[in-house]
Amino acid sequence: MSGGVDSSMCAHILHSQGYDVTGLYMHNWNHDEETQDEVETPPTSQHNTTYLSESTLSTEHHSPGGNGYKPMPRTAPIRPKACTSDRDWADVQSVCAQIGIPARRLDFSRQYWNQVFQVMLQEYERGRTPNPDVSCNREIKFGELVEWCRRNGGLGKDRGVSGVRSSGGVREEGWDYLATGHYARVERDPETGVARLLRAKDSNKDQTYYLSTLSESVLRHVLFPLAQYDKPTVKRMALAFASSSATNQDDELTSLQNAALKKESMGICFVGQRKRFGDFLKEYLDPLPGPVRINGLGGEVIGTHKGLFQYTVGQASGVIHKHNKWVVLKTDLPSNxxxxxxxxxxxxxxxxxxxxxxxxWISGAPPKKLLQFLTATNSTNTKDKQNDEYPFTAQIRHRQIPQPCAIEPIFESAAGNEVSLSTTVANVSSARLFRVRFKDLQRAVAPGQILVLYDQDECLGGAVIKSSLLRPEYAHEDSGNQPSTVN
Structure with missing residues (x-):
């Protein structure tokens, strides 16, 4: 639970359906170890948490100074804390009190730093644009948290029995499922239990893009109670339940009302309200100025950039030259x-x-449809070829309408040259690179971002974008690249 309306209603819906629910709040950013020039601001609200006998810090809390946790020095001026972690935790406790369920606070700040934040910085140093939300879901929310559940009573069929008698019989430890407020669907085969990840009813809020690197073995134990709702409905449900639970008309806003009216969080919490994400990155990465050129590496120099990690393909560059709107085409790390x-x-x-x-691949192997498509594409008999030239759809950013596409593995020799191999599950599964061709031209393909592949409503998996394919008319203009790609 994050303190927002989605996870709050996720808990309420499951509780109202008869599940025995525990609210888990993850603390992923350690302000005390972040920097010595932070100025702490007092909490904006206070909540009475004495009712929570189970509201304790996780036993998994580690000293930030150990196991590779090495906060980087900062050069930014003194500023207040940006993250709302303390306030969010207070909101989670208040919501859980209103619903009538226990809450626990777990500390994954060390794991987040090592597995998400430092990896994000390394990607920016490589001149790429990473997506830390995808990494956080894979490594923390459905990684470290799932493992914590397994170590603390078990998850699914592996959970234990305490032997303590209660009014309902033997009290079982652990959990059957891990539930979150993501807008996505999970369908399980009634016979095998195999899980598939599907798009949510609300296409505008669908979050399968951010869940595309999860594994089927994890999805078996996951519930997404908001799958059938759209966002406005979830907010109305929260307000309706909050009103019905108020003791009189003069009551202050209840916890669920606050959650429903709370501004939706966007981006990384600890960045806070800043004009540019680049300002935050400069506290950890050293900006190295370099030339700004038009159209390619051989183009006219029109200015000086402030460090490549502050620029993303397709966004305004901030370069002032004549009266033109200069937009980022690429960042070239070797020449800065x-x-x-x-x-x-x-x-x-x-x-x-x-x-x-x-x-x-979410299922652990390439889908049969891909193998059939590749076999038909490579067939010399045109009658055997599929009529659909673009059998899949893909997104290169969240909330993009899925775009028709075709996909093929790139098999390389030891020397790095492309070779031809037979289309088998083993060969396709072992391929390190894939070429994706779209039916329509795509704007601003940014290296480092996530590509997500779909078969109708089913999310098949995700990959990291390495490079875009150049259009033939521009392939000769930039001698710094290979003929078919732009780094």
Whole structure:
């Protein structure tokens, strides 16, 4: 639970359905060890938490100074804490009190630093644009938290029995499921229990993009109670329940009302309200200025950039030259060059496809549909080829309408050259790279971001974008790249 309306209603819905629910709050950012120049601000609200006999810090809390946890020095001026962690934890406790369930606070700040935050910084240093929300889901929410559940009573069929008698019989330890307020669906085969990840009813809020690197073995133990609702309905439900639970009309706002009216959190909590995410990154990464060129590495120099990690493909560059709108086309790390183009809809910003790496299949293996498509594509008999040239859809960013596409593995020799191999499950599963071609040109394909593949409503998996495919008319303009890709 985060203190927001989605996770709050997730707990309420399950409790009202008869589940024995415990609210788990994850503390993922350690302010005390973040920097010595932080100025602590007092909490904005106080809640009485004496009713929570189970509201304790997790036994998994570790000293931030050990096991590789090494906070980086900062150079930023003194400022207040940006994250609302203390207030969110207070909100979680208040909501749990209203619902009538226990709450526990777990500390994963060390794991978040090592497995998400430092990896994010390394990606920015490589000149890429990572998505820490996807990493947080894989490594922390459905990684460390799942393992914590298994170690503390078990999860699913592995949970234990305490032998302590209660009014309902033997009290069991652990949990059957881990539930979150994500907008997504999980369907399980009634015979095998195999789970599939499907898009939510509310296409605008669908969050399968952020869940695309989870595994089927984890999804077997996950519930998404908001799958059938849209966001406005969830807010109305929260307000309705909150009103019905108020003792009189003069009561102050209840906890669920506060959750429903709370501004939705966006991005990384500890960044806070800042004008630019680049300002935050500069506290950890050293900006190295370099040239800004038009159209390619051989183009005219029109300015100096402030460090490549502060720029993302497709966004405004902030470069002032003549009266043009200069937009980021690419960042070239070897030459420390920022390449820009004129206009947000410049032709050079649009790509026919991309190369993806580190592919993750949710089921653990490539789908049969992909193998059938590849076999038909490689067939010399045109009658055997599939009529659908673009059998899948894909997203390169959250809330993008899924785009029709085709996908094929890239098999490499020991020397790194592309070779042809037979289409088998083993060969496709072992492929490190995949080429994705879209039916329509895609704007601003950014290396480091996540590509997610779908078969209709089913999310098949995700991969990291390595490079975009160049359009033929521009392939000759930039000698710093291979003919088919732009780094």
């Amino acid at each position: 060059t920022l390449v820009v183009v004129d206009g947000t809809q410049n032709d050079r910003l649009f790509s026919p496809g991309l190369i993806a790496e580190d592919w993750h």
